[in-house]
Amino acid sequence: MTIELILCDVGGVLGSNGWDHNERALAARHFGLDFLPFERRHEEAVDTLECGRMTLDEYLDFTVFNENRTFTREQFRDFMYAQSVPNRAALDLMTGIASKRRWRMMTLNNESAELNEFRVKLFGLTPIFDAFLTSAYVGAQKPHESFYDRTLAIAHADPERTVFIDDRVENLAPARDRGVHCIHATDTNAVRDGLAVLGVRP
Numbered sequence: 001m002t003i004e005l006i007l008c009d010v011g012g013v014l015g016s017n018g019w020d021h022n023e024r025a026l027a028a029r030h031f032g033l034d035f036l037p038f039e040r041r042h043e044e045a046v047d048t049l050e051c052g053r054m055t056l057d058e059y060l061d062f063t064v065f066n067e068n069r070t071f072t073r074e075q076f077r078d079f080m081y082a083q084s085v086p087n088r089a090a091l092d093l094m095t096g097i098a099s100k101r102r103w104r105m106m107t108l109n110n111e112s113a114e115l116n117e118f119r120v121k122l123f124g125l126t127p128i129f130d131a132f133l134t135s136a137y138v139g140a141q142k143p144h145e146s147f148y149d150r151t152l153a154i155a156h157a158d159p160e161r162t163v164f165i166d167d168r169v170e171n172l173a174p175a176r177d178r179g180v181h182c183i184h185a186t187d188t189n190a191v192r193d194g195l196a197v198l199g200v201r202p
Helices: 021-031 035-050 056-063 073-082 088-099 113-123 145-155 169-177 188-197
Strands: 005-008 104-109 131-134 162-166 181-184
Touching (some): 021 035, 104 145, 131 145, 181 188
16 A cells, blocks of 8 residues: 555654653652642643643643742743754755655654644644644543544544554554554654655655
């Protein structure tokens, strides 16, 4: 089958994870937060945040600024954003593929709308990808099955002509169950080699 659509995760593939466990632990140390209560409140709020039913400010009110702090909301938000680091090798690969204009390309990630917008700009993704199907817009998260069904419906995609790239095995399984070709992004070379097998080259 000829590949027509490339779906690519953002955090862990195109750049660092935006607000994962390690980033939250680092924030707790930096700002002197008691990590366990902070993490517990994060777990209570994250699904609502990433499915677009809570703004980032509302998330921060619930998880961090539920009591008086010696730092500002802006300082904490800036720290969150600063954890995003682009993966230049992966971005160069995707830029080369996009330049061929042979495949539709979309991102597919779990993220709040605000963080997704920031990372799209920081990583320079607009010239590469045609659409950004983040969980906050789709209303579901990986690896929930509805996320993949909605994605394929929005893209009007044939699963057998679609490839999905993600750094987490558990996120690949539901896509594979739907007939989507999957690449486990252990590093950029694994992505490049996996795409080449499917006839996708820069």
